[in-house]
Amino acid sequence: MTFNTITYAVEDHVATITLNRPHRLNAFTYEMGDELIAAFDASDADDDVRAVIVTGEQPAFCAGADLSMGAETFDLIGQSQQSGEFDDSDPKWRDAGGKLNLRIWDSLKPVIGAINGASVGIGATMILPMDIRLASIDAKFAYPFAKRGIVWDGCASWFLPRVVGISTAMDWGLTGRTFTAAEAFESGLVARVVPAADLMPEARKRAKEIVDRCAPVSVALMRRMAWRMLGASHPMEAHRVETRGILQAGIGPDAKEGVMSFLEKRAPEFPLKVSSDMPDWHPWWDSAEDDY
Secondary structure (H helix, E strand, O other): OOOOEEEEEEEEEEEEEEOOOHOOOOOOOOHHHHHHHHHHHHHHOOOOOEEEEEEEEEEEEOEEEEOOOOOOOOOHHHHHHHOOOOOOOOOHHHHHHHHHHHHHHOOOOOEEEEEOEEEHHHHHHOOOOOOOEEOOOEEEEEEHHHHHHHOOOOOOHHHHHHOOOHHHHHHHHHOOOOOEEHHHHHHHOOOOOEHHHHHHHHHHHHHHHHHHHHHHHHHHHHHHHHHHHOOOOOHHHHHHHHHHHHHHHHHOHHHHHHHHHHOOOEEEEEEEOOOOOOOOOOOOOOOHOOOO
């Protein structure tokens, strides 16, 4: 699989997606957004992939949107009206960061963010739907949308308050200030901060724990349950879904393998595949909720 703005490689059941525009500090473009979505499509379709790591080619993770068009960077209406193409009811004008983050959020495979440097704007919002976020000690973060005269992208107004709380989200968003990896850790944006040389080994260690010990179907269901329950109005919604999931999983081969491998003190070999063995109760939500 060949891309222009990212690289995609699979090794030991882990797909590594690397933002690859180092000459522009991996600044985000529409092409990069499309390629990232295609990469997540590929990882979901490949049963050999059990976890995904996202990182950036040095010296940055992602410095935000590519601003090479200057003052016209965000003027999609002006750019499109010149050719008479603009129609605000057409889904093709959806925020590119939002489309990407909804795709990450909907991933069937767990996603680990390895933030190796500057993570700004869309570079700081694309990490929000990732399940485990790790940062190098020299990483820096910013949500400078108000400083650029625009608003949140990447569904960040939904994700960020849920990840770090409304007060911290407002502090970072309304000031647009740059903050350190240490502050990101203290606020819960990242799970761990490590020296730069240890970042990818730590990310691979987390991925290996998932690959070697956890059932792929269970992981896919649990990440979707947890993310979607962030919007639930009552814990009973979680109780209903979890009860259904436990009852059906309990009669399946993965549960038997999980118990017996533990009792026999051996590595598990889970037979069910995400591509073909998701339970009939999934999805449990009305698919119309996902329409634009």
